[in-house]
Amino acid sequence: MGEAVHQLGRIAMLAAILVLVSVLLLGFRLSQGPILLPELASRLATAASGHGISVEMKEAELTWAGYRQGGGVPVYLRLGDIAVRNGVGVTLVSIPSAKLELLPSALMGTAAPLLVSAAHAQFSGSSVPVSLQAAIWPGADFNFARAEVGVTLGPGRLGVGVNSLPVDSGGFSVKIAPGAADLAGGFLDLSRTGASKPRMTFSGNARLSSLWNISISATADEVQAGDMAAYWPPGLIPMTRRWVLNNITAGTARNAGFVFSLTAPPDLGGLRLANATGSFSAEDLTLRWLDGATPLIGLNGGMVFQDLNNALVTAETARLGGLVLTHGQMALSDMSVPAPTMGQVDVSLAGTVPDAIAVLNAPPLSLLSQAPPQLAKATGNVTAAVEARIPFVNDLQLENTGLRVTADLSQTAFGSGVQGLPFSQGKGVLEATVLGLTAKADLQFAGQPAQLNVKVGFSGKGGTEDVSLKSLAGPVLLRRLGLDTSSGVAGGAVPYSLHITGNATGTQNLALQADLTPAALRAAHLGWSKPAGAAGELALSATLRNGQFASLDGINASAPGLNIQGQTRDGEMAFSTINIGRTVASGVLRPPAAADAAWVASFSGPMLDLRTQDTTQAKTGAAASTATDTGPPSGALWRAQLNFEQLALAASPAPVLNGFSFSGNGQGGTLLQGSGMAGDAALSITPASPLQRHALIQAPDAGLLLRAMNAYEGLQGGALTLDADYGGGLPATGQAVLTDFRLLKAPAFTKIMQALTVYGVPAAASGPGLSFARAVVPFSLDGAVLNLQGARAYSASLGFTATGRIGLDDGSLDVDTTIIPAYEINALPGKIPLLGHLFTAEKGGGLIAARVKITGTMDDPNVGVNPLSALTPGFLRGIFGIGSETGTK
Structure with missing residues (x-):
């Protein structure tokens, strides 16, 4: 047992020596230069791939300076030609070269990270150079555990094609773990375009469940409206972008802030924008709310994107033509669906009526083009609300906008169609749509309160009108119609209603109803009158063409002593009954067949x-x-x-x-x-x-x-011939000739003068008054003054001449006369050729005559006689004017 253990120890010692020698040999080799390790590149790429990301590394070079500097020196691995792709093979990032740094202790399972640095990398389709610094912590089996990456962006275009942004510089940091990523500290200094050089900041996170759920928050400080196209990628909410660029044509967008929600499959094979919210404030914008219509200018407000489909444009202040905006908003919907984006406009305005008319009557609205011309020239003040639902499509027709304008009018005035009698002090409401216009107002007309209702339909050629007016015909209107008290025709106020319907540029029907009961009426020239309170009414119908009177279609007037009935028949007004006082008649009234x-x-x-x-x-x-x-x-x-x-x-x-x-x-x-x-x-x-x-x-x-x-009641008989010229603003002049007549009310003194001679006694006793064979009266009539210009009258027993003035209005007299007794005998010397003027001073005069002055009035004349003039020969009367002063009355 001991021998066995001894042998194993020797083997272990030998193995350790071999490892140490190998390390020494590897260190010595690395000290001589990098070692190419393609297999290591492959294994590292495999280890870095996962969660929908595939990494390809074509080069790997290992270097280490620890052989000479000690074991604590990091091992460096240079990786080359690196490509990061998503699950469907689309290249996301290309890294020409990266440097991986690790401490030898990391290979022993310590917590030290692998440090990666790279430069000149590029995102796919982008020209922006990217530099990164990363710390990667491998797992227990040397798989990816987590990483922290710092990215710096250089100048270029960030993004693909038209969806790229011009960038001067930028950067961000991201923390990555399996199934999670957190983006922080992002910023982009965008390149200058026009007057704009915005700075964007962003942050975000991504989490993997069944899908990647990505959220990115972005801000921008300031962009001019005219430069916005350069900074808003066409692929980002394209419908909204198109509307904003087309309709916000001037001004500044500030403090923009957006949150984008995106989803992607685990392999990142496709990226979809799930939602977007955000807002920006607006300053001095010009907003076109309807193509061709008067735009909103000087708009200060903001725009809020509630989601991909809905946004709200609000206005705190703005001007629409000459009108001041007091509140306004446009709600956008359907911005990301195939259907056209809809804009719901709600605007409140205040200003003058002419300013409102200028907006409503300008193309493409032209809402007052078919309204009565008097209404289109109104004055006063207005507060209005504009509502419209506008689909953002090409060739938008006005009838598809759902436009509705409501307005409150005050101090309104406009023409009535009666010269010099406008509507004034009006207060009412007006509502206009693409289908028609209605207006209701309480106002003053001809000094009387009136109620006016107007309905105008825009459909059809010329449109239709329905106008009704209720008021009183007082002194002002009656005077204009020639029916006031001063003319001796009418007194009091007459309630009436007027109703006009029909085509605004064609034929219209007019109906007039008047209650004559309150009025005192009289037709002085027809000997008829009606006291106030006696029942009476008037109904009249007529036809108008292009706003001008064309024909009277019917009339019905009734009151005590008054009955007029007329009706149109075969193009003419047939009066079956005309009873006015004692006048009893019937007849027809035919309108003109042509303009002339x-x-x-x-x-x-x-x-x-x-x-x-x-x-x-x-x-x-x-x-x-x-x-x-x-x-x-x-x-x-x-x-x-x-x-x-x-x-x-x-x-x-x-x-x-x-x-x-x-x-x-x-x-x-x-x-x-x-x-x-x-x-x-x-x-x-x-x-x-x-x-x-x-x-x-x-x-x-x-x-x-x-x-x-x-x-005159004092004339009996007599044949009359009167010739006169009148007109042209000149006094009427002419001559009246009477033959064989008798003056029944001659002054008594003329009878005395007639009886002064034996020749005149039989004629003086022949009957009442004075008889004359002939009278010639030259005259002129200037207003109410009748001027006698050498009038003369004569019979066998008496003659006289007259020159002076007679007031026909007040009966005043100022007449000089000459009375010639025994006219046939007395006038004979005046008829002698060449010498006659020596015997008489006046045409038709005599040798012996009396001068008489008549003054006073016709009812009470003052007659002055100069008795000396009767004893003065005619030529002396003419030369010296003897008898011009009256001596006896």
């Missing part, structure tokens, strides 16, 4: 009552109208035909005229040409010049005509 054609009216009936309730107005109305006829006629052209059995011009006991007919034409309120008969009196109007007309009135019984007009 005339309205045609034809009415007939048993009575046309033109009696006025204001006798002063009756006497002065025609005269006053000449003062306003100052220019060429304007307005609609018209033709009229009237036929009535009776014509009443004044209240009873004035007689009526039988058999009234008239035919004429005119423009606006101007009669251009016409002719008519009333009783036996005839009227003719013809053009005298471009601005003036000539009137001719002939009546066999002038006294009857004047009594029928309630103009």
